[in-house]
Amino acid sequence: MSAPQILSLVLLVAVLVVAIRRRMNIGVLALAAALPVLAYSGFDPKIMYTTFPGDIFVLIAGVSLLFAHLERSRxxxxxxxxxxxxxxxxxxLLPWxxxxxxAALSTxxxxxxxxxxxxVPMVAHVGVRSRRMFLLSELAVIIGANSAGLSPLNPTGAVVRAAANKVGVTYSGWGLWAVSMTVAVVVVAALQALFAVARKRGHPVEATPAPAAAEKHDTPSNPWYMAASGAALLAFVLLVVLAKTDVGVTAMCLAALLQIGFHRYADERALLSRIPWNSILLLCGLLTYLGLMQKIGTMDSIAHILRHLGTGALLxxxxxxxxxxxxxxxxSTLGVLGLMMPIAFGAFAHTGIVFWVTAAICxxxxxxxxxxxxxxGTLIIGNTAHDEQDRLFRRLLTLAAALAVITPGLLSLIPIALL
Known part of the structure; x- marks a missing residue:
């Protein structure tokens, strides 16, 4: 590795440490770290800006605006x-x-x-009439929504695909989504069985919805706006899947048409506030810095080192x-995958197990x-009765830790067996 490459790698580690310890946005830190790398390497800053993921930016903003209309119209x-x-x-059936x-919305x-x-708040409202299904229903919602994020239409799936494209890797995007959803179904079914066993043994793990969850406030809506928003979502899926139009631009176009047609009901400031600007800054900043690392050869050097270490089970x-x-x-799952997938694809790009390695990681x-x-997790706790929140915090932490120990190992067995 050259000195600029080593510097870029050291600064990337520093960015991760500071972001985790100080709870700062990785994108801001990554863009700040680009200055010393550019200065030391002598690269023109314009080269770095060519790596800015404009397609990802448009995708997240466009899809967020389209779904903001679906919310706004009720x-x-x-x-x-x-x-x-x-x-x-x-x-x-409530959890399912x-x-x-x-899962459908994320897909x-x-x-x-x-x-x-x-x-999550809507499920808490439903959970008032079925307390024993409240916690499982909340977990099922977030597992389904986040696991379906590996859909080719979703920003998370797009980030993984972009990392693969940079090194010439091809894999089945819908195949990855199918694996993710299969695992998600197994996890939810296992949780439902475990909760039932615990209840029968006198050790229930249910939680109580917060009293506020029982309240529901109706807001006036326009039936034409509601129908048009639903039609726009259907048109979006058909155009992207069948006509192969660009995901981000298609969503932005349909969102703009809804804004023009129903501006009296669709307040622009409210809609723009639904765009996850923090996540956009995180992802675009991180991917721009990783692109700079690619330009100066750091990613190639890392891939070369990993190939010398081998592409076996341990890796x-x-x-x-x-x-x-x-x-x-x-x-941010999106940010972590944006960081790790270039490394994984660099190590396994030219192997026959790249799809299953991708699944084992994502x-x-x-x-x-x-x-x-x-x-x-914070939303679940926030919609739970106050006197149960500390206990629920520990349960969720334990559950996340257990899945972090079990699932990577189990899914890694497939590519390891195919070596």
Whole structure:
């Protein structure tokens, strides 16, 4: 490695340490770290800006605006209410309803934080009438929504795909999504069985919804705006899947048409506030810095070192477990995968097991979102009765830790067996 490459790697580690210890945005720190790398390497800053992920930026912003219209028009609320009304007293189906809705929204392209933030309070409202299913229903929602984020239409899936494209790797995007959803279904089913066993043995692990969850405030809506928002979502999926139009630009176009047609009901400031600007800054800043590292040859040097170490079982396990660990201590799954996948693809790009290595790394990472230091875990705790929140914090932390230990190892067995 050359001196500029070593400096860029050292600064990347420093960025991660400071971001975790100080709870700072990785994107801000990464862009700040670019200055000494540029100065020491002598590269023109314009070269770094060519690595800015403009397509990812448009994708996240466009899809977020489109789903903001679905929220604003109350189309999502009406749909979710009808689903839960149809279930009625069949309480065993409540977790699966939330799972399917959250997974469907993320699969269609919603940045997973959006359906989670929308659905967790709604599930808490439903949980008032079925206390024993409240916690499991909340967990099912976030597992379904985040696991479905590996859809090719979703920003998370797009980040993984972009990392693969940079090194010429091809894999089945929908295949990765299918593996992720299969594992998610198994995890939710296992949790449902464990909760039932604990209840029968007199050690229930349920939680009580907060009293505020029983309250629901109706807001006026326009039926035409509601119908148009639903039609826009359907058009979005059809255009992207069948006509192969660009995901971000398609979402932005449909969101703009809704804004033009229903500006009286769609306040622009409210819509723009639904765009996850922190996540956009995190991801774009980190990927720009990683792009700079690619330009000066750091990523190639890392891949060369890893190839000398071998592409065997140990390397698969190290990358898979390191990713799960980082996802537990850093709140952005998207950012962690943006960091780790270039390394994984660099090491396994020219092997026949690259798809299963990708699954072993990405699928467990999506499950860590229930960690109580993450947004999703915090939302669950915030919608739980105050006197139970400390106990629930420990349970969620234990559950996230258990999944971080079990799932990377199990999924790594497949690529290891194929070596």
């Amino acid at each position: 189309a999502l609320e009406v749909f979710v209410d009808r689903v839960y009304a149809a279930i009625g007293d069949r309480h065993g 309803a939330g799972f399917v809705i959250g 269609a392209g919603a940045f997973s934080t959006a359906p989670i933030a929308f659905l 698969i396990l190290v990358i898979a477990y390191l990713t799960a660990l980082l996802c537990n201590i850093e709140s 699928v467990p990472a999506a499950l860590m979102v229930m960690n109580p230091i993450h947004v999703a």
